[in-house]
Each structure stands twice: as C-alpha cells, then as structure tokens.
Amino acid sequence: MSPVTDLCIMEKQVSKTTLGLNLPTDPRWVDLAAMSLQDILTDHAFCEQKAASNIISIIQMHSDKPMIVEELSPVVTEEWGHFRQVLNELKKRGMTLGIQRRDEYVKKLMKGRPSGQGRQAAFLDQLLICALIEARSCERFKTLSQKLEDPELQEFYHKFMVAEAAHYKLFLRLAKNYFDEQKVMERWNYWLEYEASFLPLLEVRGDRMH
Secondary structure, three states, X not given: OOHHHHHHHHHHHXXXXXXOOOOOOOOHHHHHHHOOHHHHHHHHHHHHHHHHHHHXXXXXXXXXXXXXXXXXXXXXXXXXXXXXXXXXXXXXXXXXXXXXXXXXXXXXXXXXXXXXXXXXXXHHHHHHHHHHHHHHHHHHHHHHHHHOOOHHHHHHHHHHHHHHHHHHHHHHHHHHHHOOHHHHHHHHHHHHHHXXXXXXXXXXXXXXOO
C-alpha cells in the first residue's frame, strides 16, 4: 500500500469515528476556542513540546526494546516539527508564544495509574495513556478542522488530525506487540472508562487544547 493510499484511508477512518472514545468533546469547547486563538495555539504548541519530551523519556526508560527505539525516534522529530509549525502559525498571525499553563486533563489522567505498579504494568499503562492523549487530541483537531471559520486553520488542523490518528494507532500497536492483546484491550477499556468518568467534571475552557 502506498503512503498516499494509507493517508487517504486514515483520513476516512478519522472522519467516521470518535476513535473509540467513550465520550465526545463538549460542543461548547470549539466555540470558546475560536474566540481564544492566541491561547489555544499557545497551549497547542506546548502540547506538542511535551509530547516530544515524553516520548524521549519513554525511549530512555525502555532503550532495551529495539521496537520502541526504532518506532518512536521518528515521532520525536515529528512532534518537535509540529511545535515549530504552531510557532510559525502564531508568528504569521502576529501572535507570540504565551505562558505554559498546567494541563489539568493530563494531570487528572495520570491519577488513574494504580500505586505500586510493577515495571511491566507501568509500561503498558504508559503506552495506553499516550494512545489516549493522542486520540483525544485527534478528536479535538478534527473538531477544529470542521468548525473553525478560517479556511487556513481548517487545513492546518486537518493535517494535525491525521498525524495524531497515526500516533494513536502506533501506541496501541506497540502495546499489542509487547503484551497479550486481550490484556491490552482490557486495560484500554479501563482507561477509556476512567477518562469518561472525569471529563465532564473538568471546566470547559477555550484556552486549553484538552
């Protein structure tokens, strides 16, 4: 299958699915985001930066796993490239990178990890948390690409949507490579249910990507 064909299939899949998420984003979010472009772009930039840093940490912690090193190393470059793309979008619009804010979504997500986990259980959860963050980001990029009135930003976020969908699938594929698929799906369902349990409790803010 050619890269172009694979990309087309990915776009169709994202357009027809919520990526298995148990709860869609509150529809008010995109309207608030549209009114806070400086803030949402700033938060997006830092999300890409943190994604790159997090993947570097995974590689460092699991450097004994060749597939982790080989598959995730290019994603570090891609995430940092995304950070620079968002910086360029800010500059093009006469905006500057603002101050990084705490990501309450990720902070809450991390609280779902059981205490006292062994190394292998923690590794599985690490991969699945990454997959979930990528899936949620993909869903939000999809919403921005469909609802923003600016055609350039629609295209901008369409490209990010496709990239995040690929990352989401990669983390799930890595989890299934290192763990029994049934175990992966049981744990994946746990994380989907946990996210859906706290998402409605978070304040709907247009200055946050999550």
